[in-house]
Amino acid sequence: MTKVYVLNPPYIPHFGRAMRWQDTGRAGTLYYPIWLSYATGVLEQEYETRLVDAPAWGWDRKQVIEDVKKFEPDLIVMDSSFPSLNNDISVAEEIKSNCPDVRIVLVGPPASQFPDRILQSNGIDIVAHWEYESTVREIAGVLDEKRELEEIKGISYKDGGRIVHNSSREFTTPEDLDKIPFVSKIYKRHLNVRDYFLGNSLYPEVQIFTGRGCPFQCTFCSWPQTLMGREYRVRSTSNILDEMEWVQRNLPQVKEVFFEDDTFTLDKRRVNSLTKQYMERGLSIAWACNARVGLDYDTMRRMKGANCRLLIVGYESGSNAILKGIKKGITIEETRQFAQNATKAGLLINGDFIIGLPGETKETIEQTRRLINEIKPDILQVSVASPFPGTEFYEWARSNGYLITDDPNEYLDEQGHQKAIISYPELSAEEIVKAVDEMLKGYYFSPEFVPIVLRQIFRRHGWHELKRIWRLSWQFIKYISSRNGGTQ
Ligand code: SF4
Secondary structure: OOEEEEEEOOOOOOOOOOOOOOOOOOOOOEOOOHHHHHHHHHHHOOOEEEEEEHHHHOOOHHHHHHHHHHHOOOEEEEOOOOOOHHHHHHHHHHHHHHOOOOEEEEOOHHHHHOHHHHHOOOOOOEEEOOOOHHHHHHHHHHHOOOOOHHHOOOEEEEEOOEEEEOOOOOOOOHHHHHHOOOHHHHHHHHOOHHHOEOOOOOOOEEEEOOEEOOOOOOOOOHHHHHOOOOOOEEOOHHHHHHHHHHHHHHOOOOOEEEEOOOOHHHOHHHHHHHHHHHHHHOOOOEEEEEEOOOOOHHHHHHHHHOOEEEEEEEEEOOOHHHHHHOOOOOOHHHHHHHHHHHHHHOOEEEEEEEEOOOOOOHHHHHHHHHHHHHHOOOEEEEEEOOOOOOOHHHHHHHHOOOEOOOOHHHOEOOOOOEOOOEOEOOEOHHHHHHHHHHHHHHHHOOOOHHHHHHHHHOOOOHHHHHHHHHHHHHHHHHHHHHHHOOOO
16 A cells, blocks of 8 residues: 655744744744645545654654654655745755655645756655645555556656646635545644644644635735635535534644634625534634634624634735735725724734835834734734745736845745845835834833733633733743844
8 A cells, every 4th residue: 555654844943834924933833734734634545644744843854764764655745835945855855865765746835836946856756736635645646556647637747857747736626625534633643732833822722724715816925826726615614613523522622723714704604604503503612713804893793702712814014005005905994993893892813914015114114013003903913024936026026126035945044033035225124124023022012012911811711811922922032032132
C-alpha cells in the first residue's frame, strides 16, 4: 500500500504557513497546518498517511529526515509559503538526498506562482496548484498504478528534462466539501490541540473551514488570489454542526471552534440558519469567525445568542481613499456602525488594520490611529502590508517601483517577524514598521485599554479570557522587547 508523509517543513520555530500574513506571529500565535490537515483527511481514506508539523513540534531537518526514514513513505506532500520558499525547497533537497526513492510534491501558494522555478530543484518532482486535496490523492494513485501523471489536473511535473504543465483543476463544489472528513478528527489523530494558539481565541481551540473562496476583490488579499479562488462555496449547515457536535463530545478540552473561512458572514441567510439549528441542537461550545463590515445588528444578535464569542474583521485603514484604492468595498462610516452594533450585540471584536497599503502617508496613518482610538476594538491587530506574488497589490507595487525586493524570501527579519519590503517616496519601509509597532504599543499600553480588558474578563468564559489575555500580553511584551533590541 502506498504510504504518504504530509509535512509542514521545519523553518523558524512556530512559523505559521497557514496564516494570512505568514510569519512567527507577534503574540505567540500558531495556526494549525489547516490545508495540510484537510489533505491528510482525504489521503487517509485510501492510503497510510502520517502528518508532521515540524514548526509546532520544534523539529529540525535532522529529526524530520530520521522520521521520514522510519516511516518509509512513497510520497511526501510538503507545504510551502512565500517567505519560506527557499528553505522549503532546500528541505526537499535534503530529504531527497537521504531518501532518493521518495517522490516529493510541493503544495501551497508558491506552487501556483512559480512552478517552473520550483521544479528546477532536484528535490521536487511535482507541484500541485491551488486547492490540492483531490490532486494529491490522485498523485498517490499514480504510485499505486491507478492513474497516470498526464491525466491529473492542476499539476506541473518533470518528465525527463522537460517541465509539463497539465490543465487547471476545477475548485471543489459544496457537495465535495461535505464529503471531506472533519478536520478536527485529523487534529485529534495526528496533532496536539494544545500546541496551537490564537491570541483572540479561547485556549485550546480548533480551526475549521465552513466555506472556501471569497468573491470580493481586495487587491492585497492573498488567499483568494493564490490558493482558494474567488468562487464562494460552502459546506451544508448540518455538516458544520455535526463537526461542532463531534468536537464538543470528543475534544472536551477544546473551548472554541474558529471558522477560518475568508468571510463567514457573507451569506446572512446561511448564518441565520446555522445559528437557529445550533440552538435547536442544544450545542454549547463557543465559536468565532472572520466577518465583514456590513453585517447587520440582528444577525449579530442571533450569532451571540448561539454562543458566537468573537468576530475578526478586516477594517484595514482609517482612510476612505485607501479603502477605495484597495477595492475593499467598505467605508469608515460603515466601520463605525459595525463596531457599534457588535458591541451592542455583546460580541468581542478583533479589529485588523494594515499599514503601508497604496496611498499610505503619515496623514493616513494618523487617520487610522484616530479610528482605532474611536472604535476601540477588544483586540487590535496591525500588520505591515506585504505584497504577495500573485496579488494585484504585488503587481501594482512592482510596476511602480515601490518594492525593495521582489524576492519573497526576504519578507521576514531574522526572528521571523514581518518586515516592510515596500517603500514609498513619502513613506519609507522603516517608517511603516515603526508605525505598526507604535500603534500596537500605544493602544495596548494605554490606560484606556484597562476597561477594554475588563469588558473581556467579566463575561462568560471570563477565567479563560483572563488566561488568554495573560498569555497574549506576555508574548507581546517579548516581541516588543526583541524589536527594541534592534532586529530591524
Ligand atoms: S473580503 Fe476579506 S477575504 Fe475577501 S478578498 Fe477582501 S480581505 Fe480577502
